[in-house]
Each structure stands twice: as structure tokens, then as C-alpha cells.
Ligand code: SF4
């Protein structure tokens with residue numbers, strides 16, 4: 116190649132792009148629409164969680180902590196549920212492993228923090244995030260279903276007493292089986 120041709124070709128390429136529409140956007144003034152299935156975040160829905168810990172076992176990074184205590188009626192009380200987003204790689208394995216769609220990919224992506232440790236979310240932070248999401252989506256989960264469309268079905272009553280959820284007093288609220296103790300009393 117003749118001397119200087121590389122520079123000429125590079126400049127021509129640059130000139131081509133000068134006259135093309137920009138492919139970047141002025142974030143945050145303008146924000147692109149996010150695809151529905153994008154793994155923007157992890158949302159944990161306490162009202163669907165049984166405390167089975169399957170998500171924690173599926174996580175290759177070990178960033179999910181689930182701590183439970185048995186109730187007298189056989190259910191598990193979730194005493195701790197925490198996700199360390201400092202080491203989460205958003206692979207989605209936890210969401211695929213959860214049998215009850217209690218943890219799902221979705222939610223906001225503009226959650227950058229100034230303090231690194233703030234990326235560790237305890238159950239209160241996770242619940243606040245999930246409830247804010249549901250408030251904005253009209254009660255529809257990221258997977259496109261609502262509690263009414265896909266109610267939690269388990270063979271035993273589940274631990275869902277901590278946060279007010281849509282339908283908590285109705286057919287999709289805490290389940291009580293005949294012969295079992297009312298978990299809210301134990
Ligand atoms: S998305 Fe992947 S790394 Fe993050 S908590 Fe779930 S399984 Fe772990």
C-alpha cells in the first residue's frame with residue numbers, strides 16, 4: 116500500500132459518518148425503549164417467594180442469601196433475603212431456577228450508585244424496588260403475568276405475610292389448608 120493511503124482511507128471512513136444520522140442518543144434527556152425481556156435488573160417478589168433457596172443454589176457467583184426459619188405449620192418464614200449486586204453478572208440463572216417466578220429479570224437500569232456497598236440490597240430494599248415496579252406496571256410482573264393470571268400454587272401454605280400484596284385477602288392471598296395451623300398465628 117502506498118505511503119499515506121491508510122490515513123486517507125481512515126479519513127474517508129470518518130467523512131462517511133459525518134453525514135449519517137447519529138446512532139447515539141443524548142442520555143438521560145432521551146432514553147431508548149428497553150426490550151421487554153431485557154435483563155436490566157433483578158426483581159424479587161416476596162409475595163411469591165417460598166424461601167426454598169433454589170435461586171441461591173443456582174447462582175454461580177453466590178450472591179443470593181436466603182435465610183429461613185421453620186414455622187409450626189410447615190412453612191418457611193423468610194428471615195433474610197439479600198442479593199449482592201456487586202458481584203452479580205445478570206446471567207439470569209436464578210430467575211430460570213425459581214419454581215415460582217418469585218425472582219424475575221426486569222426493572223430499572225438507571226440504578227447506579229456512588230457508594231459501592233449500596234449495591235448490596237437486603238430484603239427491604241429489594242421489596243421496595245419490586246413494589247415500585249408493580250405500582251408502575253399495574254401489578255403486572257416483568258414476565259407479563261399478574262398474580263391473578265399466575266397465582267402461586269404450592270402444596271403447603273407459603274410465607275407471604277410481610278408486604279401488602281394485591282389480592283392478599285382474596286383467593287390469591289395466603290393459603291390455608293384444612294388441618295394446618297394458620298401461619299399468621301404461629
Ligand atoms: S443473575 Fe446470575 S449472578 Fe446474578 S444473582 Fe442471579 S444467578 Fe447470581
Ligand code: SF4
Nearest residue numbers: 164165167168170213
Ligand atoms: S426466589 Fe424463588 S427460588 Fe428463590 S427462595 Fe424464593 S421461591 Fe425459592
